């Protein structure tokens with residue numbers, strides 16, 4: 568068994584690893600354009616806010 572594990576992107580809203588089967592969206596921060604924001608299906612459905620770690624931009 569390999570110790571290497573697939574790096575799952577962390578949802579920016581809930582800080583949980585996203586599952587490949589989920590309908591995950593990724594986009595760059597609309598404010599600074601430097602940070603890649605990941606949002607899992609659940610957070611999109613619930614319109615949970617996210618916060619950019621670089622510029623602090625918050626929004627859905």
Ligand SMILES: [Zn+2]
Pocket residue numbers: 578579580581582583606607608609610
């Ligand atoms: Zn999430």
Ligand SMILES: [Zn+2]
Pocket residue numbers: 596597598599600601602619620621622623624
């Ligand atoms: Zn930003």
